[in-house]
Amino acid sequence: MSTPLLQVEDLAKHFAVKKGFLRPTSHVKAVDGVSFSLERGSTLGLVGESGCGKSTTGRLLMRLLSPTSGRILLDGTDVAGLKGRELQEFRRRVQMVFQNPSSSLNPRQTVGSAIAAPLHAQGVSPKEGMKSRVASLMDRVGLRPEHYNRFPHEFSGGQKQRVGIARALALDPDIVICDEPVSALDVSVQAQVINLLQDIQADTGISYVFIAHDLSVVKHFADDVAVMYLGKIMELGSRDDVFGRPVHPYTQSLLSSVPSPDPDADRSGRIRLTGDLPHPSNPPSGCVFRTRCPLRPLLSEEKQQMCMQNAPSGAVACHHPSDAAEFAARTPQERTLHAHP
Template structure:
């Protein structure tokens, strides 16, 4: 894999030279129109899937996106890869805004931004062999490796831990974990600088999840690839990501480096998510479990002001009239941004969160082993 290490260097060098992130998302918005009416159809509303999302990803960094189902994580990932057309906002890749770029303008960038899809069963064409699936991106982009496409595919199969002899097999001959490895190999085929991983392990067994996550971590270290890692499993996100953004109903409500967010959460929603994580220690009976009442509001008609206020135990009148800005609060670590009028005491919240405490134990054990 030493030859692969040089592939990421141009992106890292360019980002370092300009002092800008590899990926910079600002005010990203996606509203899906809702049509109705008879006899003439017209737009009667809009699903506000993603609304004014802002974050950045440095070269070689991993940013985790977490939140409940339907909060806009996957839509954000598809916007970054331009599988969806943004309603508003900018997506700057190495300083170039690709949010509304034409198909021709996107062509040279497509190979540098790839995606790993959530379902390893539906994301692979059952009529194609593994060789055809992985070499497909090379054929579409007219890329001919010096050693030939077949040799490159077999090399990629080895990189993701599969046998090169699997080249002529079909997807139905593989397990779920093996299929996801094929999806990873396909994403690596064009030597990307950024991979959007959309819940890449949620459909897999726990033991297989660990194998795939460890594989992605190894690839990140070896090849210098940046990741936007979308998941709802907080323990996996903490294990894989250097920074974490928490989304609720299309908005980023908190973003910080991993240790700061898990060690001192400031937003009530983040606190509730972390408190819901199972604790491996059965003796911890004093853990406060925060149970959110009600359902997530409809993105067709989100609440005014703070979108989380309808389920928040700290909500006051101000929360209904003023939308809280995403800012660094007093007492927060550098770069720890929170959108809340009445934030949690980070130290107190961390003391009540089993996930943070368990993560501390894991990190300590790993450090001792090292």
Template sequence: MTTPLLEVNNLAKHFPTKGVLGRTTGAVKAVDGVSFTLERGTTLGLVGESGCGKSTTGKVLMRLLEPTSGSFRLDGEEISGLRGRQLDGFRRRVQMVFQNPASSLNPRQSIGAAIAAPLVEQRIRVPGGIKAKVADLMNRVGLRPEHANRFPHEFSGGQRQRIGIARALALDPDVVICDEPVSALDVSVQAQVVNLLKDIQADTGVSYIFIAHDLAVVKHMADEVAVMYLGKIMEQAPARELFADPRHPYTRALLSAVPSVDLEANLTGRIRLRGDLPSPSDPPSGCVFRTRCPAYLLLDEPGRQRCAREVPTGQMACHFPEAQLAMAQSG
């Protein structure tokens, strides 16, 4: 059995909350027990509502944030405890494309210098020189190399995101974490950037963790999808299976909100979750989704007690999948 490229086990990131006297009063459980694997040359989509913890997961995996607990391995090597030069070596293999291309680029730095920055920082000698490498990267992402001396404000949003992608590819990484890479772009430009990422993956074999809230984009991009809610994964499955037959009630609710060309389906097929999203500083006990679950109140008392007491585990985090399925078929 081959070792996954990236293996994440029970990863958690909690942010302490402070009281009026500066004392720690609790914690925001932004990521709380997340586990998944990423295979070589594939894309894992991390999806969910704003505040579900998907972007925090990406930042922890990039080691921009320190994990509270859990572990993650790259090619079998533990990453969560790396420091100094070892961490520099890890970042040669894992890079990130950020959500807002404007804020992730230095306005006083030419785009050529921005793309070359990882090579300079890591002190990597490039055959043919850094200038030639930058020109090659710009060509790869659909930019004109003769514009390397221009500055970010001279480019459109889509072009700036291409610059960010070129910068992420400079070190020939094994994994690129894409944190909402198209959410700030127009729909037509989104398709161009997504197709560019897929073409790059086909050419280089790079693996992606693709973080997004737009399920239509994820459907086009991902091989595997993990659906997050309040810092936990509710359902994980191959993309085709998940979109064709979503099993978790939260996944079904998210998919029902995706706009359809069928106007009647938009009006009648929407699943509206009851109540408000709980605070990640005080999540429900047991199953964190139970306070909004359409089937929870239909369960008998022992069933509701189990949901309130036990945290569901597995690829589909639900104690009563049969009841959920029956409800979906009847509704």
């Protein structure tokens, strides 16, 4: 069996927060024990609500942040301790497309210079010449040759994101981490950018880690999906399994909240979460989702204690997946009637 291109093992990032004089320092557990793998030529979708740790995970994979613990393996080599030339080579193989195309481009730098920047940083001198290489990248992402000497403010949001994609592709990377690359764009432009990314993958065999909160985009684009909540992965599986047969109550609630284009659609089956999202500096004991879990009131006292005392693990981070499947099949009235006292 071949080694995955990228393996992430029990990855964690905790940020120290000073509370003041004579008060103890707390730690925000932005990412807490995340594990997954990425095969060559495939796309992993990383989804979850705001503040769940998706973007922090992406920055850890890119080595823009150093992990508190855990391992990131690229072709079986741990990249956490890389320095100097080895780190430079890693950055050539792993690139990133940022969420906001306007803030990720230097307003004083022409588009041609921005796309050529990674090549200059790595000391790469293309055989065909720098300008020809940049022109080829611009053509690949749908930008015209006359755009070469223009500045970012002269472009639309979709065009700026195309510049960001061209810049990420400049070094022919193995992996591109896409941090919500279409969330700031109009819906019609989103489709164009997603189709562009898919065409590039079909042509080059590149792999993507696609971070998003829009489930419809992930369903269209990803091969595998990891659902995050409060720094942990709640459910990990193929796209068909996660979207077609969700097991974890959090995944079920996320999917039930996806808007329907049909104004007459029945919305009674929507699973609504109660309570506020706990702060990452003080997550609940045991299962981090237990304070908002719609399944928990239906469980016996013994099962509820299990949720409080032990942290679940595995592809589905739930102590009671069979109960969750039964819960999802019930009507809203049945969920209320079967609530455990």
